[in-house]
Amino acid sequence: MLSIRDLSKKWADFSLTNINLDVKEREYFTVLGPTGAGKTLMLELIAGFHRPDLGEIWINDKNITDLPPEQRKVGFVYQDYSLFPHLNVGENVEFGLRLKKIPKSETNKKIRHTMNLLGLTHLSKRLPKTLSGGEQQKVALARAIVLDPDVLLLDEPLSALDAQTQERLRKELKDLHERSGVTTIHVTHDHVEAILLGDRIGVLSDGKLIQVGAPDEIFRKPKWEFVAKFVGVENIFSGKSELKEGLARIDIGDALIEAVTQKEGKVKVCIRPEDILLSKRPIKSSGRNMLQGKITEISDRGTTVRLKVDVGRELVVIITKRSFLDMKLGIGSGVYAAFKASSVHVI
Amino acid sequence: MKIERITALFIALGIFIVAILALPIANIFFKQFAFDLTGFLSAITDQGVLKAVGLSCFSAFLAVLVTFVFGVPLAYLLARKDFRGKALIEGIIDLPMAIPHVVAGIMLLTVFGLSGLIGGPVSPFLRFEGALPGIVVAMLFVSAPFLINSAREGFQSVDPRLEKVARSLGATEWEAFRKVAFPLAFPQIFSGAIMSWARAISEFAAVIMLVGFFPMVAPGMIWSRFYSLGLYEGMRVAVILLLITLSVFVGLKYLQGRLYAEH
Numbered sequence A: 001m002l003s004i005r006d007l008s009k010k011w012a013d014f015s016l017t018n019i020n021l022d023v024k025e026r027e028y029f030t031v032l033g034p035t036g037a038g039k040t041l042m043l044e045l046i047a048g049f050h051r052p053d054l055g056e057i058w059i060n061d062k063n064i065t066d067l068p069p070e071q072r073k074v075g076f077v078y079q080d081y082s083l084f085p086h087l088n089v090g091e092n093v094e095f096g097l098r099l100k101k102i103p104k105s106e107t108n109k110k111i112r113h114t115m116n117l118l119g120l121t122h123l124s125k126r127l128p129k130t131l132s133g134g135e136q137q138k139v140a141l142a143r144a145i146v147l148d149p150d151v152l153l154l155d156e157p158l159s160a161l162d163a164q165t166q167e168r169l170r171k172e173l174k175d176l177h178e179r180s181g182v183t184t185i186h187v188t189h190d191h192v193e194a195i196l197l198g199d200r201i202g203v204l205s206d207g208k209l210i211q212v213g214a215p216d217e218i219f220r221k222p223k224w225e226f227v228a229k230f231v232g233v234e235n236i237f238s239g240k241s242e243l244k245e246g247l248a249r250i251d252i253g254d255a256l257i258e259a260v261t262q263k264e265g266k267v268k269v270c271i272r273p274e275d276i277l278l279s280k281r282p283i284k285s286s287g288r289n290m291l292q293g294k295i296t297e298i299s300d301r302g303t304t305v306r307l308k309v310d311v312g313r314e315l316v317v318i319i320t321k322r323s324f325l326d327m328k329l330g331i332g333s334g335v336y337a338a339f340k341a342s343s344v345h346v347i
Numbered sequence B: 001m002k003i004e005r006i007t008a009l010f011i012a013l014g015i016f017i018v019a020i021l022a023l024p025i026a027n028i029f030f031k032q033f034a035f036d037l038t039g040f041l042s043a044i045t046d047q048g049v050l051k052a053v054g055l056s057c058f059s060a061f062l063a064v065l066v067t068f069v070f071g072v073p074l075a076y077l078l079a080r081k082d083f084r085g086k087a088l089i090e091g092i093i094d095l096p097m098a099i100p101h102v103v104a105g106i107m108l109l110t111v112f113g114l115s116g117l118i119g120g121p122v123s124p125f126l127r128f129e130g131a132l133p134g135i136v137v138a139m140l141f142v143s144a145p146f147l148i149n150s151a152r153e154g155f156q157s158v159d160p161r162l163e164k165v166a167r168s169l170g171a172t173e174w175e176a177f178r179k180v181a182f183p184l185a186f187p188q189i190f191s192g193a194i195m196s197w198a199r200a201i202s203e204f205a206a207v208i209m210l211v212g213f214f215p216m217v218a219p220g221m222i223w224s225r226f227y228s229l230g231l232y233e234g235m236r237v238a239v240i241l242l243l244i245t246l247s248v249f250v251g252l253k254y255l256q257g258r259l260y261a262e263h
Helices: A039-047 A089-100 A104-117 A133-145 A163-180 A191-197 A215-220 A225-230 A321-326 B005-035 B037-044 B047-080 B086-098 B101-112 B132-156 B160-168 B173-201 B205-211 B218-229 B231-262
Strands: A002-010 A015-023 A028-032 A054-059 A074-077 A151-155 A183-188 A200-205 A208-213 A235-244 A247-251 A256-259 A265-271 A277-279 A289-300 A304-310 A314-320 A334-339 A344-346
Touching (some): A002 A039, A015 A039, A015 A208, A028 A039, A039 A074, A039 A151, A039 B160, A074 B160, A104 A133, A104 A163, A133 A163, A163 A191, A200 A215, A208 A215, A225 A235, A235 A256, A247 A265, A256 A344, A289 A314, A304 A321, A314 A321, B005 B037, B037 B047, B047 B173, B047 B218, B047 B231, B086 B132, B160 B173, B205 B218, B218 B231
Parallel strands (some): A028 A200, A074 A151, A151 A183
Antiparallel strands (some): A002 A015, A200 A208, A235 A247, A265 A344, A289 A304, A289 A334, A304 A314
């Protein structure tokens, strides 16, 4: 559907380098990366706002690399929605259709349908500055999808909203995608958003697309330390791996960790904080790794508690609030931290 | 309600500057209407005066129109693009605001005068000396910076992403300019046009040096009557010009306020 081949572009102080990506028809693809990774610039290249130095962009087997933005059939929604402030909601949504000079009856039908789809009909005469962030976002979406684009590009569309509105609109975005079926590329710096929305995720770092995969793959099996850190792996240790009886024994200096991997030599060990069990007594479970230590820090996160445990080195553990209260844990409490060999990801 | 100290200080400073600006205006109206009302009434029915004031207004309008057609696209380029020589062009645009207008007159004469760089070769078809085109060129030279700079600031205040989105919605570069950038920058363009018109209508030195006294514009007539017939004769024409300028200013500023409110 959308195919990006060896795309590179150099600006004065930033470069996008050798981007290769295939997005399938009707796919919801999220691009995850920190601020300054080049996410918006990548979308702007696809939209045709910049001309690449190298590489090609294809949509539906048509090379669009040299086409101006207006001929690409690519919808774009910016982080701040970029609604035309001098036009009301109806006029904003109508903007692209009027340019196409299609019959008024057809235009009206499409506008009605799209406004209904997004629940905007009652806002039709309002100016953008009188709308809430969530409403503005919906208008920007309506303005883009009313034109039936081949590809919809969303540039951090939820980041300017409060947490509650974000959650509601995340569901609506997913719902809208299912109903419209438009191929979507959504960039975000929020890994939860990327995982919840994306059929697949691409991780962008410093202008390079360093890993592409299913959400679970990115979340559970990051290929790079950067990706691991970015998707919330807080326990990353350097060590030396030796294979024995089908398992790897990794010496991280203060402890020996067992992992399911065939990697040998210098490795990085990644353990997600929520994959670690805590107990005041040694745990009899299938977990093959158990480390003894003391709690050094407690952060209450509402329904969960994030703990730092000194096991010779600092181990971050997230447990439910209920478990925390049941175990009557506090600073200095002695605990056992257990995790399965299969929960240890090795890079 | 208690006024805070800094606000009180700012009010006092503001009153001082407003007084300096308002006093001469109030004084000239007072003198004219209290002591020479009949002279004023005869001046506003004087065909010569009306012709000079009308010519000033019309020439200033033409100067603004020409600046608008050629200057607004330039302002857009200056706001949106980076290119070699941009600082030089910006300097050239600002220069007429910084030089004495007699100097502007001399420079214009060397280009548009009968023996000037352009004025000479085109003189069989188009004359600047002693003619309307000369008045317009002189007014344009001193007034264009106001419109161009204001338009540039107007375009700079429009988020370029709005035009990008317009392009993604099917607008060509021209349509994105016409339907998005221009209407959004228009309040500032309009404001610049008002300032430009006001500056043009008040120009004296550059017009006199390039065109001469005829056709006579309002500032020329004020000077000529003051010089040959005395203060009150000059003041009558000055008051008429002030009244017209003030009315146009107030009217246009009201319109400008409404434009800003809409955006």
